[in-house]
Amino acid sequence: MRKHFHLLLALAVVLVMPLVMHSGSLASEVLIFGLAAMGCNLLLGYTGLLSFGQGIFFGLGSYTIALTLTRWPLPMPLALAAAVAMGALGAAAVGWIAIRQRGTYFVMLTLAFAQMFYFMAYSFPRLTGGDNGLLDIPRPSIAVAGHTLWPLVSPWQYYGFVAAVFLVTFWFLQKASNSIFGRTLLAVRDNEERAGAIGYNLKLLKLQAFVISGAVTGLAGALHAMMTGIAPLSSAEYHTSEMILVMTVIGGTGNLLASLLGSAFYVLLGDWLSTLWPRWLLLLGVVLMVVSLGMQRGLWGLGETLWHLVRRKDRAAAAPAALGDKA
Amino acid sequence: MSTPILLEAVGVEKRYDKFAALAGVDLRVRANTVHSVIGPNGAGKTTLFHMLTGTKTVSGGRIVFDGHDVTHEPDHRRVQRGMARSFQVTSLFLTLPVRENLRLAAQGTAPSHALNCWHAPVGARANADAVASVLARLGLERHADTPVGNLSHGQQRRLEVGMALAARPKAIFLDEPTSGMGIDDLDEMKRLIQGLKVEHTVVLIEHNMNIVMDISDTVTVMQLGRVLAEGLPHEIRSDDRVRSAYLGNMITGGKA
Numbered sequence: 411m412r413k414h415f416h417l418l419l420a421l422a423v424v425l426v427m428p429l430v431m432h433s434g435s436l437a438s439e440v441l442i443f444g445l446a447a448m449g450c451n452l453l454l455g456y457t458g459l460l461s462f463g464q465g466i467f468f469g470l471g472s473y474t475i476a477l478t479l480t481r482w483p484l485p486m487p488l489a490l491a492a493a494v495a496m497g498a499l500g501a502a503a504v505g506w507i508a509i510r511q512r513g514t515y516f517v518m519l520t521l522a523f524a525q526m527f528y529f530m531a532y533s534f535p536r537l538t539g540g541d542n543g544l545l546d547i548p549r550p551s552i553a554v555a556g557h558t559l560w561p562l563v564s565p566w567q568y569y570g571f572v573a574a575v576f577l578v579t580f581w582f583l584q585k586a587s588n589s590i591f592g593r594t595l596l597a598v599r600d601n602e603e604r605a606g607a608i609g610y611n612l613k614l615l616k617l618q619a620f621v622i623s624g625a626v627t628g629l630a631g632a633l634h635a636m637m638t639g640i641a642p643l644s645s646a647e648y649h650t651s652e653m654i655l656v657m658t659v660i661g662g663t664g665n666l667l668a669s670l671l672g673s674a675f676y677v678l679l680g681d682w683l684s685t686l687w688p689r690w691l692l693l694l695g696v697v698l699m700v701v702s703l704g705m706q707r708g709l710w711g712l713g714e715t716l717w718h719l720v721r722r723k724d725r726a727a728a729a730p731a732a733l734g735d736k737a
Numbered sequence: 738m739s740t741p742i743l744l745e746a747v748g749v750e751k752r753y754d755k756f757a758a759l760a761g762v763d764l765r766v767r768a769n770t771v772h773s774v775i776g777p778n779g780a781g782k783t784t785l786f787h788m789l790t791g792t793k794t795v796s797g798g799r800i801v802f803d804g805h806d807v808t809h810e811p812d813h814r815r816v817q818r819g820m821a822r823s824f825q826v827t828s829l830f831l832t833l834p835v836r837e838n839l840r841l842a843a844q845g846t847a848p849s850h851a852l853n854c855w856h857a858p859v860g861a862r863a864n865a866d867a868v869a870s871v872l873a874r875l876g877l878e879r880h881a882d883t884p885v886g887n888l889s890h891g892q893q894r895r896l897e898v899g900m901a902l903a904a905r906p907k908a909i910f911l912d913e914p915t916s917g918m919g920i921d922d923l924d925e926m927k928r929l930i931q932g933l934k935v936e937h938t939v940v941l942i943e944h945n946m947n948i949v950m951d952i953s954d955t956v957t958v959m960q961l962g963r964v965l966a967e968g969l970p971h972e973i974r975s976d977d978r979v980r981s982a983y984l985g986n987m988i989t990g991g992k993a
Contacts, residue, residue, distance in 0.1 A: 585854075589856055596833065600831060601830050608900060610851055
């Protein structure tokens with residue numbers, strides 16, 4: 411029942427954003443980075459893996475959709491699938507090597523991959539556009555046999571498409587996190603030694619978590635590239651990994667919806683503050699400190715705590731009233 | 738009565754640089770017996786366990802389990818062969834409920850199922866029978882939905898044994914199951930272990946000599962990474978080498 415509740419909450423967020431926000435692009439960005447943060451959450455919150463390599467998969471998704479839509483014009487859904495596949499493939503490669511180590515060395519390996527990917531993207535300008543990135547990525551409407559079914563021209567039309575993709579992905583990730591696989595990941599997160607001792611192949615489990623995470627992050631990268639029309643070098647940069655990670659931690663780990671909250675917080679706060687003060691990232695640092703020091707369940711955890719407080723007050727208020735009735 | 742040999746270790750060694758934690762240990766464990774390994778701290782008992790169950794790799798020697806050479810198989814492979822272990826220092830999934838801990842342990846014998854990211858572990862996939870029978874055996878039914886981190890130490894130690902049981906293994910390796918337990922819990926643990934050999938083979942590391950002498954079929958005494966003596970409990974109790982080596986009157990467990 412709980413999983414349906416979360417799916418309904420996600421649906422509510424998707425439906426409410428157009429009512430309260432002015433910019434369709436900004437709303438799309440919330441959902442897109444929400445996807446990326448959920449991919450990161452699967453590794454960090456469910457498996458206990460702190461990956462600095464998420465930017466690689468995001469960048470791979472961006473470049474793949476740019477290339478498939480401009481140079482070898484594929485139908486858009488196929489191009490999107492290719493971006494997902496590339497994200498998964500990249501994650502399989504990074505994961506295959508990185509999970510040979512644990513703790514600090516695992517983190518260092520993902521960091522090394524992120525740096526390598528950036529310089530590779532920089533060094534092959536014929537494929538990636540180098541410093542300029544890939545430009546003029548089209549946003550073809552969804553059409554069958556020449557009939558346009560779903561035009562993606564305006565930002566809000568595109569938002570509708572992103573929202574549909576987001577909800578389907580959210581539903582799948584929710585299902586995966588409640589599956590036998592997801593529940594076993596929680597065991598790996600809790601105690602790797604015991605998980606191995608009761609028969610689980612830790613490497614295989616972690617690798618599959620990586621592949622799913624990479625696929626979702628690649629999807630996010632592709633959607634982002636179609637939204638902005640460019641696949642910039644900056645999307646392959648280490649900063650993208652960091653941003654995804656920060657959103658995940660601020661939202662709260664171990665709960666997929668929390669990642670959407672983290673993304674919304676980061677994107678919307680950034681949009682608002684950057685008009686007031688260009689150095690707004692300094693404030694984000696403070697928020698991150700607060701979360702790390704005293705609020706490790708993130709904004710979601712804070713929300714839960716407040717909810718319980720309110721309910722307890724309600725109950726406390728209701729109890730004397732009931733007594734009064736008897737008297 | 739002599740049952741077939743389930744586990745045979747020949748010349749098992751473990752070296753850390755120049756230090757030999759195990760300097761060639763031979764061990765034969767017969768099926769459906771309780772085989773205890775005793776010895777002072779640092780004798781290499783836990784290291785031997787790590788070798789037998791695959792938690793760590795051997796530096797030399799051979800281990801045959803149930804007709805298969807498992808010397809170079811990792812721990813998770815040996816679980817599929819029918820081995821299960823408990824840990825000297827409690828090692829559980831502390832944020833997960835008791836029932837979930839046992840379900841995970843039961844499911845560990847079919848680890849490929851763990852890659853199923855579509856179906857939830859409900860219905861036929863819940864291993865409900867195995868979990869229920871272990872819960873009953875441990876007497877933890879009332880705490881089935883309690884996060885393991887909230888259990889008392891004695892309950893956690895029992896669950897530690899239960900984690901090994903849930904996989905329905907051929908051989909159970911128990912590493913000091915009574916460590917840190919209060920007197921009240923000891924008898925319960927003793928009964929639990931004694932009952933295991935009907936269906937399983939038990940290899941036991943234990944410091945409590947009352948328990949060792951009462952429930953063991955065979956006792957192996959280790960010292961400085963080697964086997965010092967092996968025999969029936971009463972033979973070990975009266976073995977002069979064992980007495981003079983280090984155990985003194987501790988071996989009699991106060992029963993003399």
